Structure formats: C-alpha cells, structure tokens
Amino acid sequence: MGTGASKAQSAQKENVVDNEEKATVIQNCSASTLPDNTSIRQQIVQSNPEDEEISEDIEQMVTITQKVPKPQQTRAEISLETEDVSVTFESFQHQSGALYTCFTQNGVRMYFDDEKGIVPFPQELYNQGKFLDPYDESGSIHDDIRQDSNENPSHLENNRTNSICIPGKGMVMTYIFEERINVCKYYDNDSDAWLILPLLWEMNLDFILHRVQQVKEALPAITDFKEILAALRLCNYDPDEVISTFFAMFGDSLQSNINGQQNFEPIALQREISKKDKKIEVLNKKLQESESELETLRLKCKYFEEEKRHLIQQAESLYEKVAELQNEQAKYLHEISEIKCKNTQITDKLQNYSPLNKGLLIKMLRDAHELSISNNKLRVLATSGLSEIGLSMEHVRSMTMSLRSSTKEIEEIRSLYQRETMERKLLYNQLQELRGNIRVFCRCRLDDKKGEHLEFLSDEDIAVNCNSSKKRFRYDQVFLPQCTQEDVFEGTLPIIRSCVDGYNVCILAYGQTGSGKTYTMMGTEQKPGVNIRSIRELLHICHERERVKYVIRISMLEIYNEGVWDLLSHDGNKQLEIRSHGKVVTLPGLTEMEVLNEEDIKRIMSFGEKNRTVASTKMNTESSRSHLIVIFTLNGVDTISGIASSSTLTLCDLAGSERISKTEAIGQRLVEAAAINKSLTALGQVFTALKTNSLHVPYRNSKLTHLLQPSLSGQAKACVFVNISPDVKDLGETLSSLQFGSSIQQIALGKPNPQSSNIKLGH
Numbered sequence: 050m051g052t053g054a055s056k057a058q059s060a061q062k063e064n065v066v067d068n069e070e071k072a073t074v075i076q077n078c079s080a081s082t083l084p085d086n087t088s089i090r091q092q093i094v095q096s097n098p099e100d101e102e103i104s105e106d107i108e109q110m111v112t113i114t115q116k117v118p119k120p121q122q123t124r125a126e127i128s129l130e131t132e133d134v135s136v137t138f139e140s141f142q143h144q145s146g147a148l149y150t151c152f153t154q155n156g157v158r159m160y161f162d163d164e165k166g167i168v169p170f171p172q173e174l175y176n177q178g179k180f181l182d183p184y185d186e187s188g189s190i191h192d193d194i195r196q197d198s199n200e201n202p203s204h205l206e207n208n209r210t211n212s213i214c215i216p217g218k219g220m221v222m223t224y225i226f227e228e229r230i231n232v233c234k235y236y237d238n239d240s241d242a243w244l245i246l247p248l249l250w251e252m253n254l255d256f257i258l259h260r261v262q263q264v265k266e267a268l269p270a271i272t273d274f275k276e277i278l279a280a281l282r283l284c285n286y287d288p289d290e291v292i293s294t295f296f297a298m299f300g301d302s303l304q305s306n307i308n309g310q311q312n313f314e315p316i317a318l319q320r321e322i323s324k325k326d327k328k329i330e331v332l333n334k335k336l337q338e339s340e341s342e343l344e345t346l347r348l349k350c351k352y353f354e355e356e357k358r359h360l361i362q363q364a365e366s367l368y369e370k371v372a373e374l375q376n377e378q379a380k381y382l383h384e385i386s387e388i389k390c391k392n393t394q395i396t397d398k399l400q401n402y403s404p405l406n407k408g409l410l411i412k413m414l415r416d417a418h419e420l421s422i423s424n425n426k427l428r429v430l431a432t433s434g435l436s437e438i439g440l441s442m443e444h445v446r447s448m449t450m451s452l453r454s455s456t457k458e459i460e461e462i463r464s465l466y467q468r469e470t471m472e473r474k475l476l477y478n479q480l481q482e483l484r485g486n487i488r489v490f491c492r493c494r495l496d497d498k499k500g501e502h503l504e505f506l507s508d509e510d511i512a513v514n515c516n517s518s519k520k521r522f523r524y525d526q527v528f529l530p531q532c533t534q535e536d537v538f539e540g541t542l543p544i545i546r547s548c549v550d551g552y553n554v555c556i557l558a559y560g561q562t563g564s565g566k567t568y569t570m571m572g573t574e575q576k577p578g579v580n581i582r583s584i585r586e587l588l589h590i591c592h593e594r595e596r597v598k599y600v601i602r603i604s605m606l607e608i609y610n611e612g613v614w615d616l617l618s619h620d621g622n623k624q625l626e627i628r629s630h631g632k633v634v635t636l637p638g639l640t641e642m643e644v645l646n647e648e649d650i651k652r653i654m655s656f657g658e659k660n661r662t663v664a665s666t667k668m669n670t671e672s673s674r675s676h677l678i679v680i681f682t683l684n685g686v687d688t689i690s691g692i693a694s695s696s697t698l699t700l701c702d703l704a705g706s707e708r709i710s711k712t713e714a715i716g717q718r719l720v721e722a723a724a725i726n727k728s729l730t731a732l733g734q735v736f737t738a739l740k741t742n743s744l745h746v747p748y749r750n751s752k753l754t755h756l757l758q759p760s761l762s763g764q765a766k767a768c769v770f771v772n773i774s775p776d777v778k779d780l781g782e783t784l785s786s787l788q789f790g791s792s793i794q795q796i797a798l799g800k801p802n803p804q805s806s807n808i809k810l811g812h
C-alpha cells in the first residue's frame with residue numbers, strides 16, 4: 050500500500066464526519082453515474098434503431114473504459130471516432146435545482162439518468178425545468194454553465210489541460226478546474242464557453258485514468274471504476290482523498306483486502322446493508338405515514354358513526370312525532386267528517402241551526418287545516434332528515450372501504466418492512482462473522498450533570514460537540530445513561546454463550562476514573578453488573594446441557610505497577626510470573642477455585658476484593674489504579690462422545706485511562722500513572738497491530754496485553770465497554786476514550802475458532 054493508504058488511516062480518525070458525508074455522496078452517485086454498457090446499448094437502440102452502429106461504438110467505449118486501459122493504450126483506441134455522429138451537449142436545469150447533462154445524437158436528445166444511465170430525455174421533464182442557453186438574454190454566458198468567461202483556453206496551459214475527441218465536434222480542449230463538483234469541462238468553440246464534460250467522455254482523459262488507476266492499485270477491493278471516477282470528481286481528483294474516503298466507508302474490510310486476502314465480501318455486504326438501511330428507512334417512513342393516515346381515517350369514521358347514530362335518533366323521534374300527528378290528524382279528520390255528516394243531517398232537518406254550532410264547526414275545520422299544514426312540514430323535515438342519514442351512511446361506507454384498503458396496504462408495507470429487517474439482520478450477522486469477533490459498546494454514566502456536548506444520535510451513533518465542531522463515533526451499540534444493567538448485559542449475552550461452545554471470551558471495561566467501569570462490570574448488590582450476570586448465564590447454560598459435564602474454576606488477579614498479583618491466595622498477596630510457550634500463556638502458582646453456584650462465586654469474589662483492598666491500603670494506593678482481572682475456566686467433557694472442550698471467560702475492569710498530564714501526579718502516583726499509561730498504550734498498540742494485520746502483534750509490551758493474548762488473538766471473541774462520563778468537565782477524556790473505542794471498532798480479530806490457544810492457569 051502506498052502513501053495514500055497510510056495517509057488514509059490518519060485521515061480516517063481526524064475526518065470522521067467529513068468523510069462520512071462524502072461517503073454518502075459517493076455512495077449515492079456511485080454505480081449509477083455511468084450506465085452499464087448493455088443498458089446503454091439497449092436504450093439507444095430502442096430509442097433509435099438506426100443508431101445501432103453508434104450504440105455499438107459507445108458500448109465498445111464503455112467496455113474499454115470499464116476494463117481500464119493499460120498505460121500504453123493510446124487515447125485514439127478508446128475514443129468515439131464515428132464521422133457521421135454529431136453530438137451537442139446541453140445543460141437542463143430542473144426546478145428542483147438539479148442540473149442534467151444532455152446531448153443530442155442524430156436528432157434524439159439523451160441524458161445521463163442517475164439510475165438508468167443514458168436514456169432519451171423524458172417528455173415529462175420538459176415542463177419541469179429549462180435548458181440553459183449558453184447565452185442569456187443579455188448575451189452573456191449563463192452562470193450555471195459558464196466556468197469563467199475570463200478563462201480563455203489559451204491562458205490555461207498547464208498539467209490540467211488536455212484534449213479529447215468528441216464525435217461531431219472533433220478535438221476539444223478539456224480543463225480540470227479548481228472546484229469541487231463537475232470540475233472537468235471542455236471548451237466549446239461554438240458557444241465560446243466551458244461546458245460540463247460527462248463522466249462517460251471523461252474516462253478518455255489520461256489525467257483521469259491515471260488517477261483512477263492509482264486508487265485502484267491502492268484499494269484493489271474497490272473494483273467499480275465508475276465509483277472511483279465519481280469519487281474522484283467529488284474529491285477534486287485527489288486520489289489520496291478518495292482513498293481515505295473509501296477507508297471511512299469500508300474501514301477494515303479494505304484493510305484485509307490490501308493485505309492480500311482476495312475476499313471482497315464484506316464490502317459487498319456493507320453496500321447491501323446500507324442499501325437495505327435506506328430501504329428500511331423509506332419503508333419506515335411510508336409505514337408511519339400510512340399509520341397516521343389510517344389514524345385520521347379511523348377518527349373520521351368514528352365521528353361519522355357518532356353523527357349517524359345521532360341522526361338516526363333524530364329521525365326516529367321525527368318518525369314518532371309524524372306518526373303521532375298522523376294519528377291526531379286522522380282522529381280530527383274522522384271527527385270532522387262525523388261532524389260534517391251530522392251537520393248535513395241536522396242542516397237538512399233544522400233550517401235554523403244555532404249560529405253557535407256553526408262557529409264551532411268552522412273553527413274545527415280551520416284547526417284541521419292547520420294540522421294538515423304542520424303535518425306536511427313535519428313530513429318534509431323527516432324526508433330531509435332521512436336523506437341526510439342516507440348521505441352519512443354513504444360517507445361511512447366509503448370511509449370503511451378506504452379504511453379497509455389502507456389497512457391492507459399497511460399490512461403489506463409491514464410485512465415488506467419485516468422482511469427487509471430480517472434480511473438486514475442476516476446480512477449483519479454474516480458481516481460480523483466475516484469481520485471477526487470484537488464488539489465495542491459505549492456506555493454513558495447516569496448523571497444529572499449531563500451537558501449539551503453529548504448527542505445520542507441513534508442506537509449506534511454518538512456525537513461530541515467541541516469547539517464548534519461535531520465528532521461522530523459509531524459503535525456496535527451505544528447505551529444511554531438511563532440504560533439498565535439488564536440492557537447492557539443483553540449486548541454481551543451472545544458472546545457469553547459462545548464461551549460454553551469452547552471460545553475464549555474476554556470482556557473489558559475501558560474509561561477514565563469514575564466513568565462507570567466498576568458499575569458496569571461488578572455493579573451493586575441490587576443491580577449486579579456484567580460479571581455476576583455472565584457467570585449466572587454460564588452456570589445456567591452448563592446446567593441445561595445435561596450431556597456435558599462442566600467444571601468451572603475461578604481466579605482473580607490484579608495488575609499493579611506492571612506486577613501481577615494473585616488475589617485469591619490465602620498466604621497474603623502473591624506476585625506471579627507470566628510464562629508463555631508459543632501461543633499458550635501460563636501463570637504458574639495462580640490460585641484457582643472450583644465453583645458450583647452463584648453463592649460460591651460471590652463469596653470467592655468478595656474474598657478477592659478484600660485482598661485487593663488490604664493490598665492497596667498497604668501500598669497506599671487506590672484500587673482504581675490497577676487492572677482487576679477475573680478469569681473463569683470452563684472445562685467440559687461430553688459424557689457420550691467423550692469430547693473435551695476448554696475455554697476461558699476473562700472479565701477485566703481496567704484502571705482509569707486519564708492522561709498523566711491531567712492527573713498532575715508526582716512520586717508514587719506518577720509511577721502508577723506511568724504503568725497504567727504503559728499498559729493501556731500497549732493495549733492500543735495491540736489493537737492497531739491487529740487492525741493492520743501486522744505479522745508481529747506486540748502482546749508482550751505490557752503484563753496486561755501479555756496476559757490477555759489468548760483472548761485478543763485470532764481465536765477469541767472480545768467485547769469492550771467504553772465507559773464515558775456525561776460531565777462537560779470530562780470532555781477531553783470522553784473524546785479520547787471514544788477515539789480509542791472507535792479505533793477498536795474497526796478491528797477484526799479473525800474468524801474465531803473454538804478450542805485453540807488458551808490461558809493455562811496454575812501450571
């Protein structure tokens with residue numbers, strides 16, 4: 050790997066945010082910026098069958114450019130030399146602000162579509178923007194396509210100048226301008242302006258090809274030239290910048306490929322995962338929108354149901370009234386007709402009928418008439434009420450229909466979402482397998498003093514705001530201050546289980562003093578930490594596997610001032626020597642105690658803790674100035690097959706990681722701080738060597754790394770907790786811890802392999 054790669058590594062740390070943004074842009078424009086040759090050909094032939102010959106030429110050119118011409122190839126070999134082809138480039142400004150490069154070939158206007166490649170310019174786009182006339186109304190060249198009207202080609206004679214043959218235009222001059230996007234332009238004599246040179250033609254420039262080749266050589270894992278070219282454009286044709294951006298995107302996957310392993314699977318998986326993530330995001334959004342639409346419909350439906358009930362009640366009471374009135378009317382009519390009949394009879398008989406009765410009759414007739422009018426009014430009212438009810442019913446029916454279809458749509462989206470999420474999970478697991486087995490978690494201490502400087506962006510991302518810049522870090526998981534001990538243990542559960550399958554497992558807590566390492570590892574009586582929960586889980590799994598007989602032993606050690614001390618020895622604190630034979634590390638004389646249940650473990654650990662306190666008091670130091678290591682050895686024998694397995698679970702509460710300069714230590718404290726610094730630096734060096742697949746991993750640079758060698762080599766699974774304080778006064782230490790953690794995040798221990806090298810204790 051050349052200088053580009055080493056530059057890339059340091060840039061990777063410094064420019065996490067910048068590179069991530071660029072990476073997103075590169076990913077967005079990659080693979081779609083240049084079309085695939087078959088699709089170009091199809092599209093051109095479809096749009097204009099007579100142009101098959103031209104399309105063949107283009108196809109040939111794309112094929113050649115995709116294969117990357119060897120340096121001795123001349124430009125003539127890869128240019129489009131068909132005489133009868135006339136190409137005119139145009140710029141189309143979409144109302145969204147996007148600028149499309151179009152060109153016209155034999156009367157057909159084509160453009161570079163981000164997804165489909167070269168396609169005929171869609172009819173519907175004509176109304177959504179305008180073609181930029183190289184000359185605006187005032188006669189001057191349009192700003193969006195003009196590079197610099199003062200820049201005459203004759204002034205631009207340097208190594209950024211080139212020339213290229215564009216069919217129909219002949220040789221044109223190209224120039225790489227000093228700006229970020231679309232920097233390669235060609236000089237168009239007809240319009241006297243610098244116009245954008247499409248990527249397809251840009252591939253013909255030696256200047257560009259040389260840089261593409263440089264990136265390709267440094268990163269053989271990136272095989273797509275279109276992607277490299279698009280990235281180069283974004284990075285001002287600086288191959289080093291492109292390399293570091295790709296590092297930010299693919300990290301250790303590129304690293305392992307550089308080291309000769311021709312396995313590009315992780316990159317493809319990462320791409321797949323990021324595609325899936327995007328899809329999931331879209332589906333998620335759609336699901337949310339549909340759900341909120343459904344909620345609105347549900348509310349509307351509820352409202353109309355209420356309305357319907359109300360109207361039905363009204364109609365019922367109206368019907369009752371109408372019926373009552375109709376009865377009354379009928380009664381009156383009956384009475385009237387009776388009276389009328391009697392009246393006629395009486396009139397016939399009595400010529401001089403009393404004027405009083407006549408008046409009564411007239412009054413009754415008038416009453417009957419009024420009753421008939423009010424009856425009609427009621428009838429009209431009842432009819433309109435009924436038609437209103439009919440309308441409401443219609444409304445409710447249509448609402449129910451759309452509710453039903455929305456529910457169906459939501460169900461479909463939900464099942465699609467679940468499928469995508471499942472697929473993502475599968476891909477993620479595959480990626481984890483390929484990456485090796487080191488998980489890095491970040492946990493923030495619970496504190497009222499949480500400042501604005503920490504931003505928890507997602508389950509995996511945390512950002513620190515300092516000096517008006519934002520540094521972003523990605524972990525396997527970020528635990529918020531309010532996360533419980535149960536939540537935190539969930540993350541480590543899978544690797545604890547693999548200890549029973551014969552893997553060496555190591556859990557480390559890293560962070561400054563007071564950041565919550567001991568709380569995470571040991572916890573309290575009521576809220577036990579990872580230590581107790583892990584061993585509980587181990588005991589539980591061992592108990593479940595009836596066929597295998599397990600023997601579990603515990604040892605407890607302390608590393609203080611580069612000395613290893615046995616905390617379980619009964620004859621006071623005993624110093625131990627680390628010996629190694631090949632990959633096997635031994636600690637002759639180390640006390641190991643067999644444990645059968647949780648009570649045994651608690652009792653033994655509290656004995657060890659007491660020994661630690663006595664020792665630290667004797668030495669006038671604080672226990673947080675040493676590394677505490679608890680090792681569980683698990684030996685299993687399958688009672689049926691007789692197969693034996695052996696593994697270790699190493700739990701490590703590291704000493705505070707604060708820098709010596711901060712502690713202002715002198716005398717004994719300075720010696721302590723220097724020892725801690727040495728061992729944590731050695732830990733960092735081990736991780737760096739693992740990251741670069743170095744032939745030599747400096748495990749022996751400190752007692753800590755020497756002891757942890759079997760748990761940090763290719764045959765182990767590890768889990769690192771980076772504990773941070775939310776207090777703004779700890780900002781510096783928080784940043785340095787997060788940086789340490791994120792550098793481990795990119796390490797692959799290698800594919801784990803059960804039952805290999807081990808810590809052999811007490812021999």
Ligand SMILES: Nc1ncnc2c1ncn2[C@@H]1O[C@H](COP(=O)(O)OP(=O)(O)OP(=O)(O)O)[C@@H](O)[C@H]1O
Pocket residue numbers: 493494495530560561562563564565566567568569672673704705772
């Ligand atoms: N997530 C948390 N929730 C509640 N209390 C916490 C949490 N993390 C830490 N604490 C409390 O913060 C204090 C400091 O934590 P702890 O002793 O675990 O830090 P440490 O990093 O181990 O420090 P040292 O290096 O001195 O051992 C303790 O009182 C602990 O109970």
